[in-house]
Amino acid sequence: MWETLEIRYILYMKGKYNVPFHIDYRPAKLNEFIGNGEIIRDLQAKFPHWPQTILISAPSGCGKTTLARIISHELKCAPMYMKEIDAAQDRGIDAIRTIIKESYSRPLMGAVKVIIFDECHMLTPEAMNALLKISEEPPPKTYFIFCSTAPEKILPTLRNRCFKIKLSNLSDREISLIIKNVADKEVIEFTEPLKQICRFILSEAKGVPREALLLFESLKDCTNLEEAQTKIHGFTDNDPKI
Ligand SMILES: Nc1ncnc2c1ncn2[C@@H]1O[C@H](COP(=O)(O)OP(=O)(O)OP(=O)(O)O)[C@@H](O)[C@H]1O
Numbered sequence: 001m002w003e004t005l006e007i008r009y010i011l012y013m014k015g016k017y018n019v020p021f022h023i024d025y026r027p028a029k030l031n032e033f034i035g036n037g038e039i040i041r042d043l044q045a046k047f048p049h050w051p052q053t054i055l056i057s058a059p060s061g062c063g064k065t066t067l068a069r070i071i072s073h074e075l076k077c078a079p080m081y082m083k084e085i086d087a088a089q090d091r092g093i094d095a096i097r098t099i100i101k102e103s104y105s106r107p108l109m110g111a112v113k114v115i116i117f118d119e120c121h122m123l124t125p126e127a128m129n130a131l132l133k134i135s136e137e138p139p140p141k142t143y144f145i146f147c148s149t150a151p152e153k154i155l156p157t158l159r160n161r162c163f164k165i166k167l168s169n170l171s172d173r174e175i176s177l178i179i180k181n182v183a184d185k186e187v188i189e190f191t192e193p194l195k196q197i198c199r200f201i202l203s204e205a206k207g208v209p210r211e212a213l214l215l216f217e218s219l220k221d222c223t224n225l226e227e228a229q230t231k232i233h234g235f236t237d238n239d240p241k242i
Pocket residue numbers: 021022023025026027032033034035058059060061062063064065066067149178209210213
């Protein structure tokens with residue numbers, strides 16, 4: 001039922017607003033997640049016996065939130081039991097105490113609960129300390145997923161309680177595959193100029209999928225490479241150097 005509601009909501013949003021490619025085509029299942037193959041295979045092999053406290057670290061735009069939501073989806077966590085906390089906003093002890101208290105309340109019929117702490121290194125030291133006990137012994141069927149671009153800023157006592165997943169930037173081949181998947185769904189043809197533009201996108205995106213999709217969306221209608229380069233940098237590689 002929740003999935004149907006979610007799909008209806010996405011279709012409604014799609015019709016109402018122009019959803020950007022990187023949001024619209026965010027992978028929803030483990031087998032759609034491109035790159036970091038060894039980590040993904042390891043997760044697939046261990047399914048459904050996943051640790052209840054996980055730390056996902058990666059550079060910005062490299063798939064932390066995406067993977068956290070996939071884990072939640074694969075665990076069949078209903079949207080009403082999935083909570084995403086922006087630790088840059090709700091970073092203090094009071095907000096975290098409320099979340100901890102809620103985590104101990106039992107969901108209906110033993111459903112799975114997933115709590116995602118985005119940018120968790122922004123939590124105050126008191127808030128991190130408050131999370132030590134529950135992250136060491138989470139309530140049954142309750143999962144904590146900490147996401148961070150700076151895991152070294154997390155208190156070692158909290159960090160050490162987590163199963164660590166460190167995502168890396170993707171290779172150019174993997175980024176190309178992500179762009180191709182989106183192009184196929186949008187029925188965009190790879191003309192010779194667009195292929196050249198995509199090579200430019202690869203050099204600009206440096207293995208960051210979100211960056212690649214933002215660039216692809218903004219440059220896909222350019223008629224040649226020079227136009228694309230000018231749009232991004234204000235000049236082309238062929239312009240005379242001073
Ligand atoms: N492995 C992947 N396969 C396919 N697409 C991906 C992958 N990882 C990320 N993306 C795309 O990149 C976008 C950004 O990823 P995501 O939001 O997960 O990054 P993040 O690491 O959480 O970034 P931030 O640090 O800014 O929160 C996603 O919406 C998705 O479209």
